[in-house]
Amino acid sequence: MNFEFINFELANNLVICVHVNPDGDAIGSALALKHYLERKGKQATIIVPNIFPDFLKWLPGADSILVYTNNKHKEQAKTAIGQADLVIVCDLNQPNRLGYMEEDIMQSKAPRILIDHHLDPDTNFCGVIMSHPEMCATGEVICHLLSEQGELDSISQDEATCLYTAMMCDTGAFSFNSNRPVIYEYISHLLARGIDKDQIYRNVFWTASEGRLRLLGYLLYVNMKVLHERRTTIITLTNEERRRFKVKNGDTEGIVNIPLTVLGMRLSIFINEDTEHPGIMKLSLRSVGDFPCDQMALRFFGGGGHKNASGGKLQCTMPEAVEKVKAAIDSYADMLK
Ligand code: 5GP
Ligand code: MN
Numbered sequence: 001m002n003f004e005f006i007n008f009e010l011a012n013n014l015v016i017c018v019h020v021n022p023d024g025d026a027i028g029s030a031l032a033l034k035h036y037l038e039r040k041g042k043q044a045t046i047i048v049p050n051i052f053p054d055f056l057k058w059l060p061g062a063d064s065i066l067v068y069t070n071n072k073h074k075e076q077a078k079t080a081i082g083q084a085d086l087v088i089v090c091d092l093n094q095p096n097r098l099g100y101m102e103e104d105i106m107q108s109k110a111p112r113i114l115i116d117h118h119l120d121p122d123t124n125f126c127g128v129i130m131s132h133p134e135m136c137a138t139g140e141v142i143c144h145l146l147s148e149q150g151e152l153d154s155i156s157q158d159e160a161t162c163l164y165t166a167m168m169c170d171t172g173a174f175s176f177n178s179n180r181p182v183i184y185e186y187i188s189h190l191l192a193r194g195i196d197k198d199q200i201y202r203n204v205f206w207t208a209s210e211g212r213l214r215l216l217g218y219l220l221y222v223n224m225k226v227l228h229e230r231r232t233t234i235i236t237l238t239n240e241e242r243r244r245f246k247v248k249n250g251d252t253e254g255i256v257n258i259p260l261t262v263l264g265m266r267l268s269i270f271i272n273e274d275t276e277h278p279g280i281m282k283l284s285l286r287s288v289g290d291f292p293c294d295q296m297a298l299r300f301f302g303g304g305g306h307k308n309a310s311g312g313k314l315q316c317t318m319p320e321a322v323e324k325v326k327a328a329i330d331s332y333a334d335m336l337k
Pocket of ligand 2: 025026091117136137138170
């Protein structure tokens with residue numbers, strides 16, 4: 001394992017970057033690495049392609065994150081990339097997942113390290129690949145690396161908080177993709193570093209705005225279509241509705257999982273009009289059991305992901321997107337019976 005690369009004298013000015021529409025695993029993992037590297041005397045700058053949800057802003061160090069699409073951060077981000085002697089790429093498996101910052105990162109002369117848990121990583125865009133698709137989160141990959149280095153018991157409380165948040169977010173608070181016992185061994189080490197896991201849970205999952213609650217009611221009551229014979233639900237959200245409900249960044253997080261609480265449902269698809277690019281429909285897919293969301297996203301929506309959670313995009317109107325999604329669902333009729 002090549003974690004030494006990060007740990008050692010080779011690099012002093014690091015850039016840590018993550019995927020577009022960063023989630024709790026991306027932000028938690030990046031912040032854990034930043035705290036770790038700074039404790040080792042390095043400089044580390046986190047740059048994310050676009051804004052991240054408000055429910056992650058309490059994380060220690062979150063206010064230092066540079067948002068590439070924020071004009072106030074752009075210069076600083078470009079300078080950091082230009083001066084970097086090592087780039088750590090987190091929680092993604094293909095360079096195009098870097099979104100708006102793909103070109104800058106790929107043109108940087110600094111060597112790149114990938115730390116990730118997605119299937120089938122592109123093996124050409126980073127010199128060192130630490131890919132563990134069997135792990136629940138990039139946060140777990142980092143716990144594993146720290147554990148191998150004998151460092152898991154000397155991390156700071158902030159590092160531990162960020163790592164716990166990363167794993168908690170990618171497993172729905174340890175409710176899916178989280179049966180491997182070693183995850184709980186890591187958690188016991190993190191608890192010993194003084195994290196407050198109950199508070200972390202409340203900060204992330206139990207802090208809805210009034211807007212989110214009303215939007216949730218509307219989406220489930222008015223917009224959700226249930227295709228009973230396909231055991232699938234489709235929820236749509238346009239930018240016009242977003243404005244009407246004063247939807248804030250992060251307010252839609254997790255809503256795609258809710259239809260799967262209906263007994264017998266196998267697949268839930270959320271079609272979200274892109275706030276930054278109206279006319280692009282962003283899809284989120286979630287399944288229970290063996291239904292391969294990643295295959296569907298790859299075949300029909302130019303995306304990918306994991307077996308039970310994937311995403312992709314369509315360039316069309318919302319009604320067209322709904323028709324395309326229905327056609328994709330029909331082509332899996334056998335598996336959705
Ligand atoms: P979410 O629904 O939370 O946006 O995405 C769920 C998972 O699907 C992500 O963790 C990521 O692995 C994958 N994913 C989402 N959007 C895309 C995409 O456009 N391309 C690819 N390759 N994967 C995606
Ligand atoms: Mn992840």
